[in-house]
Amino acid sequence: MTYRTILSTLVGIALFGTLAxxxxxxxxxxxxGTIPDSLTGKPGDAANxxxxxxxxxxxxxxxxxxxxxxxxxxxxEVGPDISDVGSHFTEAELRLRxxxxxxxxxxxxxxxxxxxGTHDVLKKFDGKTILGEQDIEDVIAxxxxxxxxxxx
Amino acid sequence: MKYTKYITSAAGxxxxxxxxxACTPAPTMKTGYDxxxxxxxxxxxxxxxxxxxxxxxxxxxxxxxxxxxxGKSCESCHGDASSMKGISTSYPKYxxxxxxxxxxxxQINYERTERMKAKAWKxxxxxxxxxxxxxxxxxxxxxxxxxxxxxxxxxxxxxxAFYMQRRGGLDMSCKNCxxxxxxxxxxxxxxxxxxxNGFPTYRLKWQKIGSLHRRFRGCNSNIRATPYxxxxxxxxxxxxxxxxRANGVAVETPAVRN
Numbered sequence: 001m002t003y004r005t006i007l008s009t010l011v012g013i014a015l016f017g018t019l020a021x022x023x024x025x026x027x028x029x030x031x032x033g034t035i036p037d038s039l040t041g042k043p044g045d046a047a048n049x050x051x052x053x054x055x056x057x058x059x060x061x062x063x064x065x066x067x068x069x070x071x072x073x074x075x076x077e078v079g080p081d082i083s084d085v086g087s088h089f090t091e092a093e094l095r096l097r098x099x100x101x102x103x104x105x106x107x108x109x110x111x112x113x114x115x116x117g118t119h120d121v122l123k124k125f126d127g128k129t130i131l132g133e134q135d136i137e138d139v140i141a142x143x144x145x146x147x148x149x150x151x152x
Numbered sequence: 153m154k155y156t157k158y159i160t161s162a163a164g165x166x167x168x169x170x171x172x173x174a175c176t177p178a179p180t181m182k183t184g185y186d187x188x189x190x191x192x193x194x195x196x197x198x199x200x201x202x203x204x205x206x207x208x209x210x211x212x213x214x215x216x217x218x219x220x221x222x223g224k225s226c227e228s229c230h231g232d233a234s235s236m237k238g239i240s241t242s243y244p245k246y247x248x249x250x251x252x253x254x255x256x257x258x259q260i261n262y263e264r265t266e267r268m269k270a271k272a273w274k275x276x277x278x279x280x281x282x283x284x285x286x287x288x289x290x291x292x293x294x295x296x297x298x299x300x301x302x303x304x305x306x307x308x309x310x311x312x313a314f315y316m317q318r319r320g321g322l323d324m325s326c327k328n329c330x331x332x333x334x335x336x337x338x339x340x341x342x343x344x345x346x347x348x349n350g351f352p353t354y355r356l357k358w359q360k361i362g363s364l365h366r367r368f369r370g371c372n373s374n375i376r377a378t379p380y381x382x383x384x385x386x387x388x389x390x391x392x393x394x395x396x397r398a399n400g401v402a403v404e405t406p407a408v409r410n
Contacts, residue, residue, distance in 0.1 A: 056339075063339045074340040078333050109328040117323040117376065125321035125376045 034092035039133035044141025204354035204406030211286025220270025288405035311393030320377025350407025
């Protein structure tokens with residue numbers, strides 16, 4: 001099933017707003033709640049992925065998730081603790097979760113890291129995605145290393 | 153197809169959620185005060201340690217200061233400021249003259265330009281924030297009580313639509329944070345219901361008092377969304393929605409927040 005097919009289904013049931021601004025977004029294929037193929041074909045760099053997860057201007061995952069990063073203060077609790085995600089998710093599942101979590105849960109607060117905003121976007125960020133394709137591969141590589149409980 | 157099913161039931165749940173939200177009574181709603189740390193609460197509790205009272209005092213002074221070509225002060229017509237008790241709880245209020253809603257700050261400038269023939273005050277200026285906090289302070293402890301009936305209805309709907317609309321580079325709505333996660337930590341902050349009942353509010357981060365619309369601008373910019381102007385129709389309607397959501401909640405002005 002192609003991305004486009006799923007999108008038209010969604011539009012059909014009128015859950016989402018306009019998709020016009022998505023026209024120039026990245027190409028990827030969603031299959032059964034996953035994006036199986038790497039976005040870049042290049043392996044992810046876990047060390048850089050960790051930096052992106054911390055960086056408030058990039059992934060800022062810590063805003064909402066507890067992660068095994070004791071050197072950083074203030075882990076948010078809006079989303080679940082993800083210090084063990086590597087044991088529960090495949091790369092393909094994580095890829096869709098990061099690219100566009102609204103496909104999984106239309107009402108989620110978690111940002112779509114590879115889809116530009118479509119309404120009242122500050123000029124500086126207009127048409128821009130929060131992370132780039134390789135950034136997402138890097139974050140996935142880092143998440144796959146997270147195996148085991150961690151308490152803050 | 154698996155997806156369609158999932159999404160359709162999600163849509164059903166969303167609809168149900170919306171109905172539940174609409175029926176939830178407001179009075180028990182926690183305010184930013186309830187989530188604040190004890191030091192911040194103590195600062196707000198004591199008028200002498202509450203730094204916002206510098207502005208309340210400016211407002212009190214302005215109340216009896218003659219200004220403008222009419223040669224009047226607020227006091228000349230309204231007498232003692234206790235005459236303002238309860239007034240602010242019904243703002244924003246529909247104005248037939250303007251054909252739209254007026255916040256208390258719009259009303260104050262109307263008094264100045266139309267009745268005193270004086271210059272309008274700047275939205276975020278010391279005199280305006282002083283007068284707004286002085287007048288709202290007269291209603292401290294009284295429940296917010298705005299009307300969204302009749303002429304006000306379409307403005308309420310516009311404010312609600314703004315509140316629910318995802319916006320900005322992070323594509324979030326006010327609802328995503330303030331309805332879905334009150335009491336939950338987002339990095340170093342605890343999210344609250346995002347209520348308007350303490351404004352103008354002294355923010356430790358600002359090191360001064362600020363208007364509700366200034367706070368809206370901050371919450372918009374944080375999600376990389378274009379902020380609107382203080383006093384704009386968009387923010388005025390949003391204020392109506394927020395205030396109606398908080399109907400029954402006691403006025404705290406001037407509140408202290410981090």
